[in-house]
Amino acid sequence: VAEDAADEVGVLSRAFNRMTHQLSTQRDDLMGANRELDERRRFTETVLAGVSAGVIGLDRRGRIHLPNRSASELVGRPLEEAVGRDLREVLPELAESLDEVVRRPDRLVQHEIRLATPNGRSRTLLVRAAAEHLDGEIIGFVVTFDDITELVSAQRKAAWADVARRIAHEIKNPLTPIQLSAERLKRKYLKEIQSDPETYVALIETIVRQVGDIGRMVDEFSSFARMPAPQMKPDDLADICRQALFLQRTGSPEVEFASLIPDHKVPVVCDGRLVGQALTNLLKNAIEGIQGRENPDAGRGRITLSLTEHSERLVVEIIDNGRGLPQENRERLTEPYVTTRAKGTGLGLAIVKKIMEDHAGDLYLEDAPGGGAKVSLIFPIAEPPPLQPSAETTVSHGV
Ligand SMILES: Nc1ncnc2c1ncn2[C@@H]1O[C@H](COP(=O)(O)OP(=O)(O)OP(=O)(O)O)[C@@H](O)[C@H]1O
Ligand SMILES: [Mg+2]
Structure with a gap:
């Protein structure tokens, strides 16, 4: 609008132009903010889709609102179909973690849980639950979990393998001297035995044989700890x-x-x-x-x-x-x-x-x-x- 008139129309036109200008900058700002929000949302979604951990976003009542793909895979159920339902009802195994974080929203709750998947296997998951705060108010919860099944089993196996190896080692250590001593008794002193040398020999052979058996048993005992490399x-x-x-x-x-x-x-x-x-x-x-x-x-x-x-x-x-x-x-x-x-x-x-x-x-x-x-x-x-x-x-x- 032309602004050169000196009368009220001119004042009005100038005010009007200023307003349209402000409006357009505000619109540009809004669009920019929106685009940024959109980019952030897309970034978050891409990250959520890409991580191997399961992530489930919940509203403040504990209803599922944003599950990622890994979450569905780990629990073996399509969670996007459960959006809007209470997590405690969909996955009762996670109820305890959620209840605890509801009770104590200032803390990060962490549990190890066992979860039976529909294919009959069970998984060990490390579950973390945290409250989402906005201006001091709780607006929702985020539950994340990792599959630690293999890790737990490997840890247990490593621990046992270690124990077995040590026990086997400690038991086997004295066996060789016992065996050698017995054999020496037979070799060196048999001729000095006057009464019943047959029994003497039989007894010593029993010792040697039994010690040999213990050695083999211990070998077997520790065999799972260091199984021989398979010969294919x-x-x-x-x-x-x-x-x-x-x-x-x-x-x-x-x-x-x-x-x-x-x-x-x-x-x-x-x-x-x-x-x-x-x-x-x-x-x-x-x-x-x-x-x-x-x-x-x-x-x-x-x-x-x-x-x-x-x-x-x-x-x-x-x-x-x-x-x-x-x-x-x-x-x-x-x-x-x-x-x-x-x-x-x-x-x-x-x-x-x-x-x-x-x-x-x-x-x-x-x-x-x-x-x-x-x-x-x-x-x-x-x-x-x-x-x-x-x-x-x-x-x-x-x-
Ligand atoms: N065919 C089976 N029927 C019933 N239970 C079984 C059978 N096979 C395995 N189990 C169960 O699995 C357990 C572990 O078996 P595993 O062979 O590892 O050890 P074990 O037989 O108890 O001892 P060992 O070291 O002497 O074999 C058994 O104690 C038993 O409870
Ligand atoms: Mg057995």
């Missing part, structure tokens, strides 16, 4: 299964053994000795599961070992009709020294797990239909390695 070779899994079964069958005639093993060779690259050891441990567990049944007249104990070939893996299943796996702490059964048997050491499954890890395979513990336990070993079938120039290093398949 082409082998026949069907044969390994048959041999393991044969050993236990002879030892436990009261149990009925069934085998569903292909008649042909089932090629696998593995350490046959270790895999045999794993199968023996599992079969022994199955036998002990049958012996531990509450109702001893529950029909004949039965163990079925089956080997099936799939396109990418081989599956060995051992099913028994024994007492079944304990419900409690099931995911800890593969940890060293976890046992429910009075005479068990709890190393059996820990060794099996280690052996399967060495073979890049898996171990599953499940309930068998109709009670009893079902334990599966999964062996991946490796891609045939690229042909090597030397025939010795070429791993043959299909033999």
Whole structure:
């Protein structure tokens, strides 16, 4: 608007122009602030989507308002579908953390929780909950969590491995002098023994033999702590299964053994000795599961070992009709020294797990239909390695 008139119209025009100018700067400022907000929001969302930790934003009543992708993955449920619902209802496992931070909003609450995911595995999560404040008022809560399952299990394993190694070391130390002394007694003083030299020899041999047994036992005891490196070779899994079964069958005639093993060779690259050891441990567990049944007249104990070939893996299943796996702490059964048997050491499954890890395979513990336990070993079938120039290093398949 032209401003040159000196009258009221001129004053008005100048005021008007000033106002439009101010309005336009204010609009620009607003748009700029908005853009900045938008950029920040996008940045936050990108960060939230990119982090491996689970993050759930809650309103001040504890209703889910912004879950990130990792949160859904870690709890094994699509949380975006639960937006608007109370976290305590959707994930009761997190209720305690939330309740605590509601009670004490000035603190960062931290808990370790166990969470069963829909695929039957359980995870250990480190959960942190904090209140979100704005001008001294609580406007919501943020719950974050990390998957520390592997970490916890690795820590426990490392601790036990260390203890086992030390105990084994301390026990083995005096064994060699005991053995040498006994042998010397025999060599040096046998001729001086007048009465009953046969008994003298027998006693000394008992000492030597028993000391040898203790040494081997200790070796086994610490074997999971420093298991021998597996010697991978082409082998026949069907044969390994048959041999393991044969050993236990002879030892436990009261149990009925069934085998569903292909008649042909089932090629696998593995350490046959270790895999045999794993199968023996599992079969022994199955036998002990049958012996531990509450109702001893529950029909004949039965163990079925089956080997099936799939396109990418081989599956060995051992099913028994024994007492079944304990419900409690099931995911800890593969940890060293976890046992429910009075005479068990709890190393059996820990060794099996280690052996399967060495073979890049898996171990599953499940309930068998109709009670009893079902334990599966999964062996991946490796891609045939690229042909090597030397025939010795070429791993043959299909033999
Ligand atoms: N087939 C099974 N049926 C029932 N429970 C089982 C079976 N296999 C394993 N378990 C449970 O898992 C626990 C751990 O097994 P693991 O083989 O590691 O140790 P253990 O058998 O107790 O002792 P050991 O070191 O002598 O093998 C057992 O104590 C038992 O509670
Ligand atoms: Mg066992």
